[in-house]
Amino acid sequence: MIDLLKEVARGKRGARDLNYAEALHAAESILGLTATPAQIGAFLIAERIKMESVEELEAFVAVCRKYARRESQQQGQGLDCAGPYDGRTKSFAATFPTAFLLSAAGLPVTLHGSASLPPKWGVTLLDIIREAGIGAADLTPAASSTAARDSGVMVVDAEQWCPPLGAIRSIREEIGMRTVFNTAEKLVDYSGSPYIVFGIYHNTVFDRLARLLIKLGYQKALIVQGTEGSEDLYIDRPTRVYTIAGGEFHLDIINPEALGLDTQVPEMNWNPRQQLLTAEAVLQGGGHMAFYNQTLLNGAARLKLTGLADSLEEGMYICKDLLDQGAAWKVYLKWKQSLLGCEAAALGHS
Structure with missing residues (x-):
């Protein structure tokens, strides 16, 4: 060394x-x-x-994958949503409700994260889930896999599925800055997904990440310069994205105004409770129009990426119907009940 x-x-x-x-x-x-x-x-x-170079990133991803539990249970149709493990401080985590919406449309989805990390120290996926009454003990790999089979949504606690990431947490916390692991941990690909949507903060890494995703063998990918470096498209302005397919990539601009979805985003005091309440309102076909529309837009873009919609417009109509008719909400309840049912079953056998 x-x-x-x-x-x-x-x-x-x-x-x-x-x-x-x-x-x-x-x-x-x-x-x-x-x-x-x-x-x-x-x-x-x-x-x-x-x-980090592309080769260095590729090597770190390979070793993370070697030490991780990975399950290919989505029959080659799944989408991996790779958002920032350091969380959000000032934006809605639209990818959370979008996952259940996509599952209702027939697309299995994998979400993954950990407890908050530097440099942002924001609200994470696991923080939001904890507000729903689901803790680390409920989110074991076995329970997560069962919930994925029941609902089509896999939620991975990365440090349970890849323990070495937990072992180096204290070092990353002491450093307090981004490291190679902020990228590598998002590419473990716990479900063997052929499709991925990957969030970045700076457009300077578009080319490097595109070449990395091609080397990792994804069938299609969408790199999004999204809200707070996430994979979520903006709803109040255009978003720069790279679309990757067939070993090639090109820049696109996704403009919500062109779809009639452009909406001013209200000032919010984002904490785990507010994130959960907002997501649940959207999943029931309601909530603030900015976050409802943002979920529609992200759902539409992901359906188009995976070939379940021929255009953003078609994807938007599919997603709107699933939200308004309660299908996405039913998937969410099924996922939640499966995890809590796994906990109850475990207690019954103890």
Whole structure:
């Protein structure tokens, strides 16, 4: 590990990218905890300064996947929604209700996250779920898999499914900045999904991430420069996206105004409770129009990506009907009841 550190930490001009084999060794040393905490911290900071190459990212994803539990149970039709593990501080997590909407449309969905991380320290997927009465003990891999079979929605607690990510949490918290793991942890692909929607913060990483997703073998992908670096399209302005298919990628602009969905977003005090209440209102066909429309737009874009809609307009009409007729809400209740039922069953056998 010391020899690898010497290569990536020579300064802005002297540092070089590791080749794939070297990066694999570094990732194994970190996730296997054979490197010391000081070495891990130094390596992550040096990579942050140098900026990770596509080969380095690919290697770190490969080692994360090696240590993770992964289940291919979506019959090759699923969508992975890869949002920021550091959460939200000032925006609605539209991907949460969108997952149940997409499942109602026949598209299995995987969501994943962890307890909040730097640099944002925002409200995370797991924080929102906890407000629904579902804790870590309810969200075991076995329970999550059962709920996915029952509802079509898989929610993964990443540190239960990939324990080494939990083992290095304290180091990441002490560093307090983005590291290679902020990208790699989002690409573990717990359900073997052929499709992915991936959120980024800066447009400077579009090209690098597009080349990485092609190397990882996704059938189709959508990279979104979304709200707070998430995979959620904006509803009050156009969103820059890269669409990836057939080994090629191109820039698109998705403009909600062109679909008649452009809506001013109200100022909100976002906390886990407010996120859950807003999502549940949308899933019942109501709530503030900005968040209802944002869910429609994100659902439509994902149906189009996966071929379940030929256009954003068609996807929007499909999603609106599913929301207004209560189909998405029924999927949400089925998912929630499955997880809580798993807990009750476990208690009954103890």
